[in-house]
Amino acid sequence: MTVGRSIGRALLVVAVAVLAAVSLVACTGPRVASLGSTTAARTVARGDEALEANRAAAPRVSTRAFEHRADFGSLFDAPTTVTNGSGEADVAPLFEVEGTAIHKRHVYDRMLEVDPQRVRDVEEALFLDVRIVELVRRFQIAAPQDEVDIAVRRDIARMERAHERMGDGVAFDQHVLESYGMPLEALRAHLAMLAWRRITRSYVIRYAARRQGVLLLERFLAKTAEEAEDARRAILEGGDFARIAEARSIGSRARFGGRLPPLPHGTDHPSASLAADVGVGEVGPVRATVLEDESPGFGFVRVVERREPLLRPFAELRAELRRELERRPVERAELVAFGAMPLP
Secondary structure, three states: OOHHHHHHHHHHHHHHHHHHHOOOOOOOOOOHHHHHHHHHHHHHHHOOHHHHHHHHHOOOOOOOOOOOOOOOOHHHOOOOEEEOOOOOEEEOOOEEEOOEEEOHHHHHHHHHHHOHHHHHHHHHHHHHHHHHHHHHHHHOOOOOHHHHHHHHHHHHHHHHHHHHHHOOOOOHHHHHHHHHOOOHHHHHHHHHHHHHHHHHHHHHHHHHHHHHOEEEEEEEEEOOHHHHHHHHHHHHOOOOHHHHHHHHOOOHHHHHOOEOOOEEOOOOOHHHHHOOOOOOOOEOOOEEEEOOOOOEEEEEEEEEEEEOOOOOOHHHHHHHHHHHHHHOOOOHHHHHHHHHOOOO
């Protein structure tokens, strides 16, 4: 294998990793149902026939589907159990090596040692996805297929351009097969799964906010009460909130003029407390609050709008939500708010 081809494969790995990373949350791994075939191709390609034989002989986790489970992974499968030598029930192992059964918990423990932040990201994503799927079932929400198709074509085109820049002389489909142990069509299916999850999450979060009712705010944060009072005074004297926030606020939203993503009614987001008893269009008083780094600070908000709950079916709002998401994708702050809000 040439050095150029090795570098090319490494860059393609990075390209797909980046595509996965742009998902709304970190839980974008392949479904358990796909692990058998994907891992088989990789291990056989490496010549690890013995490991593959042990893996193939091990009991498999159930891939029993339910109506809206299709693309949210094994989290919503009932695990298959087997009986061990002592007659006790045990979850089926992934594979066995020299008589030692390897279970998912072993993979989790090792990942916790190797990359604890990644594990925390995945745990957070699973927490959110349980809530996401509950609303998917309840309100019949799903990503439109044309949006999924567009996302996959865009991702594949980006990967192909990256591959062309490598110039290693290997066909793209062969490059994918060698790097990931799966044919190009399988990669398309995997990217479609990731896109379906990402887009469905976005629709669910925005639709849930509509049903819950939302609060639209502009926010200013400061370390001291004096700094916050000075900024508030400047705004009340006719200064532009957005410009003053951009120049003087310490919040991450300063570059957006202090404008926050929509906050659902009932959220315990600190900024919602700043808006208590503040009328629409008014600038609230300076109050003690928790800053984004969880240190104490001070802030105030201007209430842009209070939207009452909108209880229309998802199908009636799909087109409107799509246009809204195209203009303004879901942001991290909305994920936090969704995780804390009561489900509608």
